[in-house]
Amino acid sequence: MADGYLSNHFLVSMPQLADDNFARTVTLICQHDENGALGVVINRLSAHTLGEIYQQLEIDVADRQSAAQPVFEGGPVHREFGLVVHSRAPGQQWESTLQISDSLALTSSRDILVDMARGSGPDRTLMSLGYAGWGPGQLEQEILQNAWFSTPVEQRILFDTRVDEKWNHAAHLIGMDLNKLTGQVGHA
Numbered sequence: 001m002a003d004g005y006l007s008n009h010f011l012v013s014m015p016q017l018a019d020d021n022f023a024r025t026v027t028l029i030c031q032h033d034e035n036g037a038l039g040v041v042i043n044r045l046s047a048h049t050l051g052e053i054y055q056q057l058e059i060d061v062a063d064r065q066s067a068a069q070p071v072f073e074g075g076p077v078h079r080e081f082g083l084v085v086h087s088r089a090p091g092q093q094w095e096s097t098l099q100i101s102d103s104l105a106l107t108s109s110r111d112i113l114v115d116m117a118r119g120s121g122p123d124r125t126l127m128s129l130g131y132a133g134w135g136p137g138q139l140e141q142e143i144l145q146n147a148w149f150s151t152p153v154e155q156r157i158l159f160d161t162r163v164d165e166k167w168n169h170a171a172h173l174i175g176m177d178l179n180k181l182t183g184q185v186g187h188a
Contacts, residue, residue, distance in 0.1 A: 005032040008101040009150040010170045017147045021076040026170045027132050030106045037134040040085055043166040044073040050127050054117050063119035074128025084112050086122035124159045
């Protein structure tokens with residue numbers, strides 16, 4: 001974060017954040033620059049599975065384990081828009097991919113879903129519908145208002161931690177215990 005931007009960080013909501021879209025959430029910030037920020041909420045399950053997405057898109061499924069994966073509510077923007085957060089491996093490429101880090105990427109094209117259904121997609125994936133977006137300076141202002149704090153990304157939390165534990169585990173990355181915070185906010 002030497003440039004002041006939060007790409008490849010978790011954005012963790014403070015306990016007092018009351019916005020229904022973001023209360024008790026962890027958002028993977030995929031892109032953040034002078035034009036704003038884009039992220040995917042990683043701890044809100046939708047009512048859908050990846051198999052339902054395959055069926056809707058008429059994608060043949062060879063990997064039944066992939067079809068059972070849950071789909072997440074990635075945020076309030078374009079809730080019909082599918083995004084896959086995934087691990088990166090040499091030689092794997094898809095049509096519309098944003099590199100988040102050396103080991104993480106975000107893909108929005110159908111070809112990754114076809115590969116996932118075949119069992120030849122990325123090793124680690126998280127599928128979301130929708131995303132979170134902030135205009136220029138908006139995220140920075142919300143952080144100054146104590147709505148959020150950021151932590152480094154840890155793939156263990158992204159891919160392996162139970163959904164209901166991600167919020168607390170992300171906070172623990174910087175030694176914060178969210179259960180000990182009050183809802184009171186002040187400025188010095």
